[in-house]
Amino acid sequence: xxxxxxxxxxxxxxxxxxxxxxxxxxxxxxxxxxxxxxxxxxxxxxxxxxxxxxxxxxxxxxxxxxxxxxxxxxxxxxxxxxxxxxxxxxxxxxxxxxxxxxxxxxxxxxxxxxxxxxxxxxxxxxxxxxxxxxxxxxxxxxxxxxxxxxxxxxxxxxxxxxxxxxxxxxxxxxxxxxxxxxxxxxxxxxxxxxxxxxxxxxxxxxxxxxxxxxxxxxxxxxxxxxxxxxxxxxxxxxxxxxxxxxxxxxxxxxxxxxxxxxxxxxxxxxxxxxxxxxxxxxxxxxxxxxxxxxxxxxxxxxxxxxxxxxxxxxxxxxxxxxxxxxxxxxxxxxxxxxxxxxxxxxxxxxxxxxxxxxxxxxxxxxxxxxxxxxxxxxxxxxxxxxxxxxxxxxxxxxxxxxxxxxxxxxxxxxxxxxxxxxxxxxxxxxxxxxxxxxxxxxx
Numbered sequence: 001x002x003x004x005x006x007x008x009x010x011x012x013x014x015x016x017x018x019x020x021x022x023x024x025x026x027x028x029x030x031x032x033x034x035x036x037x038x039x040x041x042x043x044x045x046x047x048x049x050x051x052x053x054x055x056x057x058x059x060x061x062x063x064x065x066x067x068x069x070x071x072x073x074x075x076x077x078x079x080x081x082x083x084x085x086x087x088x089x090x091x092x093x094x095x096x097x098x099x100x101x102x103x104x105x106x107x108x109x110x111x112x113x114x115x116x117x118x119x120x121x122x123x124x125x126x127x128x129x130x131x132x133x134x135x136x137x138x139x140x141x142x143x144x145x146x147x148x149x150x151x152x153x154x155x156x157x158x159x160x161x162x163x164x165x166x167x168x169x170x171x172x173x174x175x176x177x178x179x180x181x182x183x184x185x186x187x188x189x190x191x192x193x194x195x196x197x198x199x200x201x202x203x204x205x206x207x208x209x210x211x212x213x214x215x216x217x218x219x220x221x222x223x224x225x226x227x228x229x230x231x232x233x234x235x236x237x238x239x240x241x242x243x244x245x246x247x248x249x250x251x252x253x254x255x256x257x258x259x260x261x262x263x264x265x266x267x268x269x270x271x272x273x274x275x276x277x278x279x280x281x282x283x284x285x286x287x288x289x290x291x292x293x294x295x296x297x298x299x300x301x302x303x304x305x306x307x308x309x310x311x312x313x314x315x316x317x318x319x320x321x322x323x324x325x326x327x328x329x330x331x332x333x334x335x336x337x338x339x340x341x342x343x344x345x346x347x348x349x350x351x352x353x354x355x356x357x358x359x360x361x362x363x364x365x366x367x368x369x370x371x372x373x374x375x376x377x378x379x380x381x382x383x384x385x386x387x388x389x390x391x392x393x394x395x396x397x398x399x400x401x402x403x404x405x406x407x408x409x410x411x412x413x414x415x416x417x418x419x420x421x422x423x424x425x426x427x428x429x430x431x432x433x434x435x436x437x438x439x440x441x442x443x
Contacts, residue, residue, distance in 0.1 A: 002293045008037035009388045010295045013078075017071030027059050027074070034078075037306065042225045042256025047085065047263045054081050085259065086224035091243060091268035093185075095215030095438040099188045100132070100178045101394045104211065106204055106235060107219035109192040112247040114143060116219045116273060118150035119281035120245075125273075127158060129184040133272040134174030135160040136207065138167050139191035148190055154278050157181060167191065167203055188213070200371050201238040208239065215242045217270065220257070222246040228257040228366075232265045243270035246284075250274045258289070329419060331358075333379045336372060377405035378415055390416055 012033045019026060026213045031052050038048040058077045070151070095101040103120070107113035112122055114137065121131040133151050135158060138144035144160045151158035159174040171188050178186035190207055193200045208216065220228040223331050228246075235241060244265075245256055248270045269284045379387060381404035386393055393416060395409075 002041070005255060006293050006295055007039040008040070009034060009078075009293065012037070013071060013075050013294070016074055017069070019071060021058075022070040022074070024060060027056060030074070031056050038259070041259070043251070043398070044226060044229060044256070044260035044264055045140070047260045051081055051085055067098040075294060079287075079294055082259075082290040082293065083287045085263055086289055087262045087268045087284075088286060090283065090285055091270050092283070093215055093270065094242070096182070098212075099173065100183045101214040102175050102211040103185060103187045103215045103217060104208055105187060105189050105217055106206070107192050108196070108221075108231060109140065109194050111221045112273060113137075113190065113192055113219040114146055114189050115150065115276075116245050116247060116281065117147065117187050118154050119273065119278055120217075121151070121187055122154040122278050123281050123283075124185050125188075127153065130155055130182065131185040131187055132174070132178035133158045133177070134171060134186055134188040135378075136167050136171040136174060136188050138165050138170065139193075143189070143191075150204075150278075152282045154195065157183075161387040168206045168210045186211070186296075186316040196234050199219050201235075203228065204239050216240060217243050217245055219245045219247060220259050220261070220268075221248055222255070223248045224270075225257055226260065229264050232261055232267060236265050236267050238312060241267045242266075243268055245269075245271045245273065245281075247273035250280075255293075282294075294328060296376050309435075327423065329379050329390055330384075332419065332422075333376065333387070336376055336379075344406055370442045374405070374407060374411065375415060378402075378412055380409055381405040390419060404421045429433070 012030050016022065016026065017028050035048055036054045038051065039045060043051075055074070055078050059074050063073075093103075105113055105117045105120075106266070107116075117133060121133050124131040129286070130385050133147055133156055135144040135147045136145070144162070148158045159170075159177045161170050161173065164170065171190070175186040188211060189206065190204060191200070216239060218232055218241050220232055223230060225232075231440060232241070232244060244261060244267050246261070246269055249258065258269070258272075258307070269286075272284050274280045274282055274284050289372060348377065378401060381401045382390075382393070386401075394411075398409045398412045404413075
């Protein structure tokens, strides 16, 4: 989402970093470009103006201008101010005094509210807090069925009542049902509208009064830009929000909503949606997003994703195979599947320091998910013997594998050649001379 903004900011700070010392004129010229980049990214103009003013005030202090690396100091200041703009620290879910704690989900139609309710249920379940979903959206056709289907996918109970159109009653009964199950949270999915209207706000106010939610979360579509900010402001004024969930953060919008919404509304972002899958909901970390925007990567999120995806026992077995140079195509397929579970390759690259700038220079095919699917199809078209001993694959086998995977023999050849090179590298790394060469290279 922030690719264009990140590229522009990296260009500005790279030029600053090339200077041995900075003058007030250098800072002003750089910050003028920063302000333009923010405005082009659809950041609220008042927010952009105030952010740049704060950076300028701190950047012109003597301890920055006279530092050994003033350019890096300006980047540090920018990171700190951008983190503060995004809400400062982490804002987690706060349970209420009664059990279960109710969460009221609100939002306009199309924002991903119902899907987000199910994702949140999965998130809470993974954290060891039993949730129950309450289907209180009685306006949209098939909303109840959608929530029930999603509930089955994430293995969370769903309370639904089809004998009434009384939303307040359904919400209240749903929370009581969650209490009878010993649940920690009752997530109430309320009705949305295509636009903000008095009827929607009145219904939400009644539901809120009935269930006394510990959290009132508004789900907003980050792809709608400043309209998302306006929607959040209106909901907060009429209903009172405790947090925001920004969906479609994996899209190609300019990202101005994420940078503006907390500053304008005063409501913190608690979660972000980064895809369609049930696990594509992340706790929002302002400092980590600021790091990604400034091209500094997000190593902590990368580690968390890897820990949640990769099995420790399998990792130990794989390490042993690599040391013994017995790594085969079955192992390669397993690692490929684990990598794909971490999310789109482009998102993973954004978390690696320095890779955001290189991402645009890489071949599109290398970042395309279909490329990974093609490799997986080729390996799956091989017999178990061929996966363990790829050296037996000759011309006729290549043609059979290509036909079975819907690819060309040249694609099979390319994969086998790349795998042979990988095996040679691993074999070299397993020797004492190889380790010495790597140590020398690291020095």
